[in-house]
Amino acid sequence: MELTAEDLRVVIDGVPVLDGVDLTCAPGRMTVLVGPSGSGKTTLLNCLGLLQVPSSGRVLVDGTDTTAWRSGRRRRFWRDHSAFVLQDTGIMDEESVALNVTMRAGVLTNRARGDRARMLDALGVAGLAGRQEERAAHLSGGEKHRLAIARAVYKDARVLYVDEPTASLDDANRRTVIDLLVARARAGCTVVVATHDDDVVAAADTQYTVGARRAAVAAAVQP
Template identity: 55%
Template sequence: MLIEAQGISVAIGGGIVLDDESLRCKTGIMTALVGASGSGKTTLLHCLGLLLPVDKGSILIDGNDVTRYSAAARRRFWRDHAAFVLQDYGIMDEESVAFNVTMQASFIGKRVSGNKERLKQSLEQTGLKNRGNELAGHLSGGEKQRLALSRAIYKDANILFVDEPTASLDATNRRMVIELLADFTARGRTVIVSTHDSEMIAACGAIHQIGSSNSSH
């Protein structure tokens, strides 16, 4: 899916965070949102993912203006098309690894439900094979990041929004996360990454510098 921002501006607390930003994030290309700390990378990512409204400009998905989507329409977009990997991982520590992937459980006995084969494959791809029954709280930071990616792989979302995926990771986990994102992109998905990591940026096919209103390929 093609995600576009056309001249969007956002002010928070009286200060301008984004000023007339425009970019195109194409299918099958991983796009890096880059800029100095505090430049608005995460804000732009949240606007593109319809998590944050814009004050001016438009957000388009496959040419359709979604800027003023209703709350119900945004929920449908998140449910049917989008997956998010945010800085806090969005992991429920008190639940099992498997539940954190499928987000489904039976009412009786709280057994994890969902597509067992897809669950197995998503855990294998992220290096978490045979760890489905463990509590997510027992995982390291890098493993939680991979668990969040496992959830996105399981969902098979069209668009993946990722915020600083390699921050605070060791070299092994950093490489694994970058490879997972590249593989996800190669399957014809749209991947948008907010990052300051030069290794992550190098793996992206397009780079948008905050404040420049253009992307390089």
């Protein structure tokens, strides 16, 4: 699915955070959003993920303007097409690793339901083979990141939104996460990543510097 931002602006408390962003995130490509801390990367990621309503401008999904989408339409987009790997990863600590992948539980028990073979496959891809019956709370921070990506792999989400996936990971985990994201893009997904990590940037197909336009305008008005 193609995501397009057109003249996107976000103003918070009278302060422009995003100032006219034009951007396309194409399927089959990993697009990274870079820029200094506070430049608006997460804000842009949230707008592209329809989690945040911009002050003006549009977000298009496969050419369809989402501005008028009501909550039900947005929820269908999230349910059917997208996966989020955000900074707190959204892992349910008290549940099993398996349930965190399939996101479907039995009515009377918390046993994971869904396609077991695909669940095991997704865990294998994420380097978590054999961990399905453990409680997610037992996983390390890096393993939880990989579990969140396993969830996206299981879901076969067409759009993957990722915020700072490698922050506070060791080198081996960083490499695994980067390779997983590249593999999702090669599988045809639209992968959008907000990052400070040069290795993530080096692995990306497209780079967008957030705040560059603001910086250019500020430089132009310097005496």
